[in-house]
Amino acid sequence: xxxxxxxxxxxxxxxxxxxxxxxxxxxxxxxxxxxxxxxxxxxxxxxxxxxxxxxxxxxxxxxxxxxxxxxxxxxxxxxxxxxxxxxxxxxxxxxxxxxxxxxxxxxxxxxxxxxxxxxxxxxxxxxxxxxxxxxxxxxxxxxxxxxxxxxxxxxxxxxxxxxxxxxxxxxxxxxxxxxxxxxxxxxxxx
Numbered sequence: 744x745x746x747x748x749x750x751x752x753x754x755x756x757x758x759x760x761x762x763x764x765x766x767x768x769x770x771x772x773x774x775x776x777x778x779x780x781x782x783x784x785x786x787x788x789x790x791x792x793x794x795x796x797x798x799x800x801x802x803x804x805x806x807x808x809x810x811x812x813x814x815x816x817x818x819x820x821x822x823x824x825x826x827x828x829x830x831x832x833x834x835x836x837x838x839x840x841x842x843x844x845x846x847x848x849x850x851x852x853x854x855x856x857x858x859x860x861x862x863x864x865x866x867x868x869x870x871x872x873x874x875x876x877x878x879x880x881x882x883x884x885x886x887x888x889x890x891x892x893x894x895x896x897x898x899x900x901x902x903x904x905x906x907x908x909x910x911x912x913x914x915x916x917x918x919x920x921x922x923x924x925x926x927x928x929x930x931x932x933x
Contacts, residue, residue: 748886748910751792751856751919752778758921759789780858780878785924793922795857795905798889802850802902804843809901810850811842816897823851825900829893833915851900853918854888861885861907885909892916 746754752771759769770784770791784791793801804811812818820828822840829851837847861884880886885907891900894916908914 745913745915746856746917746919747913748792748856748880749776749778750913751921752880754919755790755792755921762790764789778880780880782878784858784878788924788926790921790923792856792858793920795859795887795889797922798855798857798920799902801844801846802842802890804846804849806843806902809903811902812840819851819897819900823891823900824848824893825851825891825895825897826893827897831894833893849890850902850904851891851895852893853890853916854892854906855890855918855920857887857889859887861887880910882909882911888917 753773756769756771756773759766765788768787769789770781770787772779772781781787785794802811806812808814810819810822812822819825820839822842824834824839833852834848836852839847841847842849860881886909888906888908889904891904895904908917
């Protein structure tokens with residue numbers, strides 16, 4: 744796959760254009776080599792990279808275990824490409840079993856770029872809000888990736904697996920999974 748965060752964001756705008764989504768609903772402003780998030784991007788209808796919280800929610804698919812099918816490494820080859828079963832290469836999406844939400848390759852195969860910059864987990868009993876990320880994308884600030892890769896051992900291929908890298912870093916273990924926020928329709932009048 745070998746994709747950096749910037750190409751992922753550019754691809755999201757391209758997808759929005761292909762689907763005829765109005766440009767004011769696109770989530771990224773692209774001016775030459777500079778990409779900036781639009782204000783209130785989480786409420787816009789265009790494609791974007793998922794937030795870290797969205798990625799973990801989608802990956803877990805309602806489970807409270809480290810993997811959506813349970814804890815055991817024995818079943819991992821049925822759901823994820825990792826060092827033991829990948830033959831050290833990526834595989835076509837949909838070759839293994841999906842999670843409970845119907846997502847294929849939610850774990851393993853390639854790490855998924857997330858929208859926001861890298862921040863540590865809250866300490867103690869603190870709760871982390873899924874807040875809107877800073878609109879400026881800094882070339883020196885790491886951005887989150889989720890899910891593990893085909894080159895990783897079984898232990899880090901789990902729902903909470905995370906990695907950080909600068910947005911211009913392009914590796915063959917990084918990929919994208921575009922997301923969208925669909926507007927909530929107003930209630931029908933009685």
